[in-house]
Amino acid sequence: MRGLKIPHRKKMSINDIIEFQKPKEIYIPLICGEDTNITIIPKVGSYVYKGDIVGNTKGKIKRYIHSSISGRVKSIENKMLLNGTSIKCLIIENDFKEQMLDINGVKDNIHKYTKKEFIEIIKKADVIGMSGNGFPTYMKYDTTEKIKTLIINAVECEPYLTVDYMSLKTKIKDILDAVDAIMEINKIDSCIIGVNKRNKDLIKFINQYVGTYLNIKVMGVPDLYPMGWERSLIKATTGLSYDKLPIEKNIIVDNISTIYSIYHVLKTGLPVLERIITLSGEGFEKPTNVFVKINTPIEEILEKFKLKDKELVLVGGGPMMGINFPTTNTMVTKEMSAILALEPLNRIETACIRCGKCIKSCPAGLYPVLIKDARFNKKKLKKLDLEKCVGCGLCSYICPARIDLRQIVKYAKETLKGSD
Numbered sequence: 001m002r003g004l005k006i007p008h009r010k011k012m013s014i015n016d017i018i019e020f021q022k023p024k025e026i027y028i029p030l031i032c033g034e035d036t037n038i039t040i041i042p043k044v045g046s047y048v049y050k051g052d053i054v055g056n057t058k059g060k061i062k063r064y065i066h067s068s069i070s071g072r073v074k075s076i077e078n079k080m081l082l083n084g085t086s087i088k089c090l091i092i093e094n095d096f097k098e099q100m101l102d103i104n105g106v107k108d109n110i111h112k113y114t115k116k117e118f119i120e121i122i123k124k125a126d127v128i129g130m131s132g133n134g135f136p137t138y139m140k141y142d143t144t145e146k147i148k149t150l151i152i153n154a155v156e157c158e159p160y161l162t163v164d165y166m167s168l169k170t171k172i173k174d175i176l177d178a179v180d181a182i183m184e185i186n187k188i189d190s191c192i193i194g195v196n197k198r199n200k201d202l203i204k205f206i207n208q209y210v211g212t213y214l215n216i217k218v219m220g221v222p223d224l225y226p227m228g229w230e231r232s233l234i235k236a237t238t239g240l241s242y243d244k245l246p247i248e249k250n251i252i253v254d255n256i257s258t259i260y261s262i263y264h265v266l267k268t269g270l271p272v273l274e275r276i277i278t279l280s281g282e283g284f285e286k287p288t289n290v291f292v293k294i295n296t297p298i299e300e301i302l303e304k305f306k307l308k309d310k311e312l313v314l315v316g317g318g319p320m321m322g323i324n325f326p327t328t329n330t331m332v333t334k335e336m337s338a339i340l341a342l343e344p345l346n347r348i349e350t351a352c353i354r355c356g357k358c359i360k361s362c363p364a365g366l367y368p369v370l371i372k373d374a375r376f377n378k379k380k381l382k383k384l385d386l387e388k389c390v391g392c393g394l395c396s397y398i399c400p401a402r403i404d405l406r407q408i409v410k411y412a413k414e415t416l417k418g419s420d
């Protein structure tokens with residue numbers, strides 16, 4: 001199995017999950033995935049309730065955008081997303097009243113939803129893959145194929161990140177209840193929770209609780225990056241490979257944060273309005289995890305959780321796959337698992353020495369150095385399977401010449417987008 005053992009740096013944020021639930025305002029980006037064709041529901045000046053739908057997509061893939069607070073729509077302004085795109089946002093001023101409309105159809109027992117109700121509720125609640133991919137979760141379950149195995153991705157292979165670890169340690173009963181309900185509703189035969197095998201204490205901890213859930217088991221997977229990649233995780237836990245989607249092998253994979261958000265949605269009937277994010281890195285005075293409202297401004301978080309007074313690089317997500325913040329005038333999104341404050345690497349790029357390490361390490365079997373060489377030649381790029389890149393960053397990490405191959409592959413992919 002391809003992959004690399006990399007330093008973890010997780011201990012510094014394994015301490016607590018602090019509630020940060022009172023942002024002065026929120027910035028709701030009017031975008032779902034890459035779709036910006038959104039119907040905006042409230043007008044500037046109108047009142048929105050917590051959980052209200054404030055926008056929805058017009059296309060085939062139905063997505064809904066919600067307000068995580070109650071308050072008044074202050075304005076519609078452009079803000080920058082983490083990837084540098086400027087996007088229209090609803091700015092909502094918090095009245096700190098957490099006002100909600102009545103919620104109908106919530107069942108006392110989360111096991112009692114039918115499959116149809118389950119799909120509808122997670123669709124309306126806009127549950128998506130919360131480990132970065134942002135794929136609508138209902139689309140995985142809305143299948144006529146038999147789902148034999150549910151794999152829970154608790155590998156968290158990115159250094160510094162401890163969202164999964166802390167969620168499991170503090171919410172284990174809710175998470176297992178949700179897994180059990182999902183299995184019952186969708187008639188899934190078995191579940192495997194994949195945890196990095198070096199996390200012996202976590203495996204032992206989960207095992208204390210899974211005893212009564214006979215079809216759920218915990219499995220330690222190799223301490224290799226990127227073991228959290230769906231293909232690697234499925235291979236490590238079941239020995240199976242697939243062509244395009246895991247459902248070809250009757251498998252669905254969900255991340256711990258996604259499962260925890262499903263639990264909330266089934267239990268309360270509210271959409272996904274909060275998430276846990278890791279604040280870590282040498283630059284934070286007190287690294288920790290924070291339970292935060294979706295769309296909280298990053299600047300408000302940094303006012304509360306102080307940075308050290310030194311030169312730092314702020315990263316959204318993990319150091320391997322994350323993106324340097326183009327500005328702090330942006331917001332927490334559902335897919336954002338961390339804010340890291342790191343010391344600058346001062347990466348001085350030198351000439352490629354043709355060592356081939358990037359090729360040997362690429363988990364997708366690509367040739368990053370050849371993509372680099374061909375980056376201005378569309379004809380050559382088309383033959384290099386760029387769409388298989390998962391953006392894991394291993395090629396940049398391993399390169400002795402410090403060439404940022406991940407960025408090069410990403411730009412090359414964008415160059416090819418739309419060309420025939």
Ligand code: SF4
Pocket residue numbers: 361362363364365366368388389390391392393394395396405406409
């Ligand atoms: S080319 Fe893509 S998939 Fe391969 S190592 Fe680089 S970032 Fe990862």
Ligand code: SF4
Pocket residue numbers: 351352353354355356357358359368369398399400401402403405
């Ligand atoms: S790892 Fe870096 S130096 Fe080695 S072949 Fe790839 S691009 Fe060149």
